[in-house]
Amino acid sequence: MARKRKLDLDKYKKKLLEKQAEIADNVKRLEGESSGRDRLSREVAKQDFEGGGDAALQAMTRSQSAAMISNLRDMLIGIDEALEKIEDGTYGVCEVCGKNIPKKRLEALPEATMCTKCRTEVGPR
Numbered sequence: 785m786a787r788k789r790k791l792d793l794d795k796y797k798k799k800l801l802e803k804q805a806e807i808a809d810n811v812k813r814l815e816g817e818s819s820g821r822d823r824l825s826r827e828v829a830k831q832d833f834e835g836g837g838d839a840a841l842q843a844m845t846r847s848q849s850a851a852m853i854s855n856l857r858d859m860l861i862g863i864d865e866a867l868e869k870i871e872d873g874t875y876g877v878c879e880v881c882g883k884n885i886p887k888k889r890l891e892a893l894p895e896a897t898m899c900t901k902c903r904t905e906v907g908p909r
């Protein structure tokens with residue numbers, strides 16, 4: 785196990801909460817926009833395909849924003865986990881190998897729960 789080190793938890797907590805609010809806003813915006821975007825893509829499709837590509841284009845834009853929303857939701861889950869770790873006192877320790885996650889990595893990605901090496905080996909969740 786890694787030695788206990790002193791992290792400025794308040795700083796990371798603040799970062800995480802800010803990021804959480806920002807992402808939640810984006811999800812709300814994307815969900816609200818999807819009806820408007822469908823309308824727009826129908827108009828574009830009408831011009832470009834005279835009807836034929838309409839459904840395909842609509843399905844594409846819809847699934848793109850759905851994929852984006854699901855990515856953002858995954859990020860929110862990661863942020864929740866990191867916030868729980870701050871409460872538990874396990875924040876900043878790699879879930880896989882138990883080593884300290886470098887501060888530089890936490891600065892760039894405050895929701896990181898694995899060190900760079902383990903993240904590379906495990907791959908994206």
Ligand SMILES: [Zn+2]
Pocket residue numbers: 878879880881882883898899900901902903
């Ligand atoms: Zn690790």
